[in-house]
Amino acid sequence: MRPATRSTFDILCWLKNQSWTSDKASEAPFQLKLLYLAQALYAASNKQRKLMPATFLATAAGPIEPDIFLALENNLTIGNPLPPSAEVGAYLSSFYADFKDMGQTDIDFILSKDTAIRSAMARGRNSEISVSDMAIAYKKGLPLLGIGKDAGQPTPSFREGGRSELEAAPNAKQEVRFTADGRSVTKWMPKKRIMSKERPVLN
Numbered sequence: 001m002r003p004a005t006r007s008t009f010d011i012l013c014w015l016k017n018q019s020w021t022s023d024k025a026s027e028a029p030f031q032l033k034l035l036y037l038a039q040a041l042y043a044a045s046n047k048q049r050k051l052m053p054a055t056f057l058a059t060a061a062g063p064i065e066p067d068i069f070l071a072l073e074n075n076l077t078i079g080n081p082l083p084p085s086a087e088v089g090a091y092l093s094s095f096y097a098d099f100k101d102m103g104q105t106d107i108d109f110i111l112s113k114d115t116a117i118r119s120a121m122a123r124g125r126n127s128e129i130s131v132s133d134m135a136i137a138y139k140k141g142l143p144l145l146g147i148g149k150d151a152g153q154p155t156p157s158f159r160e161g162g163r164s165e166l167e168a169a170p171n172a173k174q175e176v177r178f179t180a181d182g183r184s185v186t187k188w189m190p191k192k193r194i195m196s197k198e199r200p201v202l203n
Contacts, residue, residue, distance in 0.1 A: 014083075035068065113143040117137075
């Protein structure tokens with residue numbers, strides 16, 4: 001089934017151009033979570049059709065779209081994003097109205113109830129979150145915020161202590177950790193054996 005938009009970057013640009021209450025709205029983790037929820041809620045109300053041609057992976061840091069993640073990390077910008085169609089624009093406006101005042105805790109609470117993420121995590125880290133599972137997870141809409149908080153259960157956070165472990169990056173030894181301000185630090189371990197003229201050295 002054809003996605004409703006030509007590129008995930010078009011949706012990202014639209015979302016970034018809105019006014020968000022959260023002070024985390026400019027950070028990559030928050031934006032990736034918004035993209036995921038936009039995709040999931042659209043699929044739930046449009047017979048599992050994708051809003052954008054994006055593939056999300058389940059990680060301890062939350063849902064990650066590898067290409068968008070790397071683009072954000074490298075400050076890639078799109079000069080002329082394509083405006084959404086009337087149908088997509090109406091959906092995005094409704095999505096924005098629902099989420100504009102939500103903070104990081106609210107977003108993480110919603111994702112903690114997401115059965116699609118749980119299902120993917122059960123298959124192993126960085127497993128793809130299927131669109132069909134996303135649609136099923138949100139077929140009844142968003143969970144009510146605050147459920148479970150009064151029972152003394154802390155709201156799960158994907159930020160603190162979580163790693164994306166983005167193995168979709170060029171090599172499997174790369175690990176991505178989020179810093180306190182939302183940036184990531186990537187650790188790279190070379191695999192190649194380096195030979196010197198004097199003696200062999202194994203990295």
